Amino acid sequence: MKERTLVSFGLLFVAVLLLAVVIVAQQPQTPPQPRNPSPNGAYPPNAPAPGVPNAPNAPHPPQPDPLGDVMFPPDLIMGHARELRLTDEQKMFMRGEIQRTTTNFNELQWKLQDEMEALHDTLKSSSVSEEQALAQLNRVLDTEREIKRLHMGLGIRLKNHLTPEQQEQLQRMRIPPPPRPD
Numbered sequence: 170m171k172e173r174t175l176v177s178f179g180l181l182f183v184a185v186l187l188l189a190v191v192i193v194a195q196q197p198q199t200p201p202q203p204r205n206p207s208p209n210g211a212y213p214p215n216a217p218a219p220g221v222p223n224a225p226n227a228p229h230p231p232q233p234d235p236l237g238d239v240m241f242p243p244d245l246i247m248g249h250a251r252e253l254r255l256t257d258e259q260k261m262f263m264r265g266e267i268q269r270t271t272t273n274f275n276e277l278q279w280k281l282q283d284e285m286e287a288l289h290d291t292l293k294s295s296s297v298s299e300e301q302a303l304a305q306l307n308r309v310l311d312t313e314r315e316i317k318r319l320h321m322g323l324g325i326r327l328k329n330h331l332t333p334e335q336q337e338q339l340q341r342m343r344i345p346p347p348p349r350p351d
Contacts, residue, residue, distance in 0.1 A: 240324045253335045272321040281312045
């Protein structure tokens, strides 16, 4: 039992590490901004000198969804089915697509877990075959790509079954109202 818990923890650690690597790799690289010296020409205490990047663990603002303005999450559509006046045909189609996608997603999640376990096994030895580890990483990334394609395909199929008016209505539902002056 203890060994299984350690394996589960190890898999979780590897998954989080892999996710962090993917997220960091997708972050746009911005050149560091030089700080202006104080009037006497000295840089403020704890400020990096010009050309030295800012602290690596400084908080970054969350990145907006780059496709959020053109795609609609299934729960947004189905949660507002009555307001959107979805037809019975639209609801039946969307429920079927969501159900099929959920089934495929579960299968891919299990496959991803198996691939992550295999990657973990490959990395746990004291001498790791880089070729074997990278090949296994490719299998993990291929499965993650399949999951993303599955979600994108669902989003496209659902959007294509909405009328332009329904899409416009969903856009308005998603945009937060402007703040009221106090």
